[in-house]
Amino acid sequence: MDETQTSRLQAMALAPWFIFTALYGAVLWGLYAASLPRVFAAWNGGDYSYAWLIPLVMLYIARENRDALSSAPLDAPWLGTAPLLAGIFLFWLGELGGEYTLLHISAWFVVVGLLWLHMGRTRTRILAFPLFLFLTAIPLPDFLHRQITLKLQLVSSQIGALFLRALGVTAYREGNVIDIGYTQLQVVEACSGLRYVIPLLVLGLILAYFFRASLWKRALLVLSTIPLTILWNSMRIALTGYFWIDWGPQVAEGFFHDFSGWVIFVVSFGVLLGEMWLLGKMGRNGSPPGKGSRAASPQAGQAPEDESPIEEKGKDPGDTPAGSPLTFLGQRGQFARVAAALALLGCTFAVYRTVDFSPRIPIHRTLAAFPLEVSQWRGSRDFIEAKFVRELDVSDYTLIDYMNGKGESVNFYVAYYENQRKGESIHSPETCLIGGGWVFREAGASTLPVGAHGNGSLTVNRVVMEKIGQKSLAYFWFPMRGRILHNAYQLKLFNFWDALTRRRTDGALVRVLTPVGSGESIQEAESRLQGFLSQVVPLLDEFIPGANL
Template identity: 25%
Template sequence: MNVPSNRPWPRAAWLTLAGVVVLFFIYWSTVASTVAIWRRSETFAHGFLIFPISAWLIWQRRREIAALTPVPDWRGLILLAVLGLAWLAAEVARVLVIQQLALVAMVPALVFTLLGWRITWAMAFPLAFLLLAVPMGEFLIPPMMEFTADFTVAALRLTGIPVYREGTFFTIPSGNWSVVEGCSGLRYLIASFTLGTLYGYLTYRSLKKRLLFALASIVVPIIANGLRAYMIVMIAHLSDMRLALGVDHYIYGWVFFGVVMLLLFWIGSFWREDERVKPAPPVVEYGWGLPGGLKPMLAASLIIAGFWPAYAAYVEGLAPNNLAVRLQAPAGRNGWRLVAPVTDWRPEYKGMDASLHQTYGKDGRVVGVFLAYYRYQRQDAELINSQNVMVRQKHPVWSNVGEAAQVVELAGRPVTVIETRLRSPHQRLLVWHWNWLNGPFTVNPYWAKFYEARARLLGHWDDAAAIIVYTPYEERPENAARTLQDFLRDMLPALTAKLEQAAET
């Protein structure tokens, strides 16, 4: 531990700013991917404002911060190394949001390394606010869609309107409705939380009030979105489906959201706290810097930060030149035989290195099999991807009317699969799907990504595949589930054997 001499703030500030700029240059691909999402998505367009707002918040506290002495701390190098490793794992596994989070988190880690803990703590909120620049939260869309559908249907029934519901689709006497991704309320939630945390920081001094207001900025828009959906359905219903459709559907929603946010801020203003003047802290502080001061710490920080992209490039260079995969359909067993397809539905999987689609029949029962094989996963050609779905939103023919995890017996042991119910105007399908990770089965996307990252970091191939089986049904999906269970008892060993053969080629 050493006692540093006082360093002029301009030098420390400019070196820190230069370090952040170089950090972003080192991870330019991640920066570019973040900006690209800001540009194309209205949900995350606020990201352009986050860094300027953070800089303004730091400038507002410049006098308090200037009273502190910059004290480099080598412990921040450990944080940079951990975050760099997280970025590397996310890079090889193609988990963009983790890459972006790790990069943004490197900014406060770099500030801690170069300026010390006291200054980092003085800028804690502005630095934490930077995390809101990361375009994340899409994993909340399915549960928020489900909540919106639950809320709307319950409110309609409470008002005396009969409702028939199937998944996120429901019918009332005046027409048909569905809760799609745009109705989930994620945009409202992200906008509310971003504004709410900023408002709470500027309006309150106590941590308790700031946290309570941040919590309110999460709960209020979720409930408000349910009310918004209910009111839109009611306006359309009472106007014989002439109002609240098309463009005014969105106008009503944003106007209602704006009113709700104004009310939230107005109510929150009754408990505002004026900032209290704090005594200046002592000028001399103790830290854990390297000999030579700020410049060696900056150099060490950038060397550590630069190691991970360099290693990622090395791992990428191990990619096989030949991605060809031979995937063959197994012959029928125990009475199952190949038959003609019974549906025009196809799962939507992108970038497969090989695929297989076959239909088997036995005693009047029919089961379709779809295998999507990935040899060496890469961007837009990976097993776990938000674009790989059973049916896309607003499909012209097919709709997803229910999805849940189910435990079934596969290869003599219980395995969790995702059960999906699909419908079209002329047919219904029960679908089971899960993932094969060159041996293990899973539906957990995090474990699948962990497997992919581990294989890539160890220089191995990361063969994986989606296994999808389906069968038609009319009234009772339970009968269809028994059909799928019988088929897998007879045919799953042959299917996995074909996947294992493909992995060996």
Template identity: 30%
Template sequence: MTWAGTRSDILRRPNAARLAQAALLASTVAVFFTGLSELAEQWATPTFSHGPVVLAVSVWLFGRALRDDAAAHRDPPFRTSRLGVALVAGGLVGGLAGRLVGIGDVAAYGLLLWAVGAILVVFGRERTALLWVPLSLLALALPLPEFLYWKLTTVLQDLSSQVAVEMVRSLGLPVYRYGNVIDLGPYQLEVAEACAGLEYLLPTVVFAVLFATLANIRFWQRVQLVALAAPLVIFLNALRVTVIALLVDRYGPGMVEGGIHAMQGWVMLLASLAILGTLPFLMRAAGPSRGSTTPVYALDLSGLGDVFTAQPAARTMPRLIGLAGGSLVALSLMLPMPPARVEAPPRASFATFPVALGSWDVQPRTLDRWTIDTLAADDYLDAALFPASGGVPVHLFAAYYADQNAGTGIHSPKACLPASGWEIFEIGETGLDLRDLGYGRFSANRAIIARGTERQLVYYWYEQRGRRIPNEFGMKISSIADGVTRGRRDGAIVRFATPIMPDGGTEAAERRLDDAMRAALVQMPQFVPF
């Protein structure tokens, strides 16, 4: 018997297949353990609690697609996909990097790359193309990057607020909008991130994809169904605000306090799922397929169990062994790798911030409990700086994080200001020259915000271990890099704001901010270390 024949016989044995599959599963879990732990933590939060549902739906659709492709198991492609090999390698690097820098998100994204690459390696490009729906759906199970999460939240909040105000006004009720705060007179409603729709949008999109996949409708109708998910959530959220306005107008604010507000959110989610699930019936009734006798939803579950328990083809076994070998190599590199250790340097507490800064008097303030919990900072400073000779004050806010990759991270003012009722009318970057204070030249964000008739000029930046960074993406990248090279991921956001008065205008506000910044930043390094 030739070696080729002997090898083929070995690979056909059930025990060899089970051993290869077990080795692949165990080594992959070990490599991506950091990412899996991060996913478990994120899935326990309200925003990403749909993660397990996404995973279950993806696996089901994956098995359904393989069941309908009868040759998938017995006739794998002759050549291995080079793209698949590259994605597998990139995913393993992500798993190693996640362990090295101690950031679960990096390993979680690496796991997604690895999964797509492994499927390409085993099934080839043509069959993987048939699996694009469940593979794309897997991305919705991952937590969004912090900066992307807040950008989407801001957009959804703004859209929800605008639509809600127009709907309330159409009923003839008095309503005013300041940022994301809707003033109903006796009751003020904040369209917060939970109400903005992300908490309901993501699961709604998942079920829209599921309905579109299972429904016997045309492709363009499926696209329409998925595309309707976001507008539907925004509309229903605006409808919820309208109902609140009616209840406040008829029965007073007591009707919408406490559990009723939360219950309306769940009603909104269930209503969106019911509407999306019903739409395929209406599309069939009004479209070219009306009169068809085939069921609207194809719910045939037969044969799915056989898909996942079938013996892999002998030609597939070397690929499974290769994937397991790659994971084992990555694991061997990871085992001697010490867990990431990051330490924040010693610093003074903001509680000891001076009460006088030259010609400025400092009056610290305390944030409310909800804001403190949302901020999730290790330390913060919220203070009003008043000129000793009298005049217009400057507001100083700083939030310090010992590890910016733990917890919720720094919130962008682009999301926080509208939540406080401020509208951002103008925003961009401006150059600051503070070399005489040791801060060098850097770019900061400059914004003009308004609430009613009040206007303010705002400067803010992210203070990152001796560097000033104006944007969230750059902040995240520098934090990851410094975590590896310097063992530090601490940092802060620093924000100065002052009213724009009618008599002095923007120029006077800029001079006032410059004076206050120079007085405060001299002290800042002991609270936010370089």
């Protein structure tokens, strides 16, 4: 066979795969295009800006393993339907539950499934690390991101205050605010350290991959990035407070602020390299990564350990030899797998585009008609700026300040959503309260002896919080289609289930807040708020749709 005939055969073998790749791309674009702007917006932000480099690292590692990939057999390809089906399930969980992160993870599973279907188990295993690495580029869910950020803010504030005292500066910490006499340093979200923790964790993973050491040493290297980053970030906060005394507020902004962030990253990288050197001196090390040595990759011409060199489990009849230049391009079984994958993804796309699982459910009565007089309470209605209403995506809301004859006040807020889709779901009040400068002293679920929404009791989120000497008690919960929910995980799960089984995702947020007066105990404020709820909550059933429309 001359060179011209060989080239023609190769072109004929490749032509169908260009078509199949285009079909895969079209279906995946139809399923996930709406979620891509969310990813790119996160990558353009401060916490995930490193993610633009992840695909380049993945390509480099894949190229380093090209010899192992070309010599590996196509084994057990049909097992790739497992991650493909998992991806489809997560797609519906994210789509109906209104969670972008699940959609992004779904896309990852689908791609892994397609690679497995057309490359086999061994090749996919060789690419396991770069594929896993891409998961680190997926933004965390908003509610989880906020929780981690808040915890890092508090930890960094605590350690930063300790460092300031060690430097001889009098420092008093309250929440995420450090008072050093001259000024107050507030450890905001941008200074929480999260934008250093995640990139350094990713860097630790990459270094561990190339580290010629045993598993426990590589694991220690990766895990050490978290306390290391928190420590350096706390020291940065302390030095900001220390130099503020002589240099003023410019040390907390502009060039100094950005430069100190880069110093943290560079110093932490140097510490990780030093840690690798020390660990490398301890005991015996593992085998070097090499080309294809990761994930138990076979040597050229060899079958995997769990397969016979004569017969490869799961290999399609008629498959080309492992070393052939047309490996996995000219195999008869590939067309069946393409058809199966396109059928699964195509059906998912068809249902996604034709069935509305979350139609709008109008409120029974507009919340603008909620009574301003309830028993001994008299209220005045307030309004939210239009731009914030658009940002919250609420269908209807009411915001009322009630006061009784004793001058005691309660702030009452209800937001209703006709449906909840990804990016248009209920916003927890925790975000607004923390963003408004409130520091949570106590937070958790609490069951109140208040009959509400057809139940004899009411389970709510209870929060005791402070801000600049003020103390308040707040309750909030989510009436959802006859259920009373109180956390974000419940919201996502029941949105998915009810969209699937009842074609409903409508729901509401109810939040009540009362100030704790000077000399007043939390128990007194608690009694006032529960008394108010016993009068107000039963009225909500006239407005918010329940289990039955």
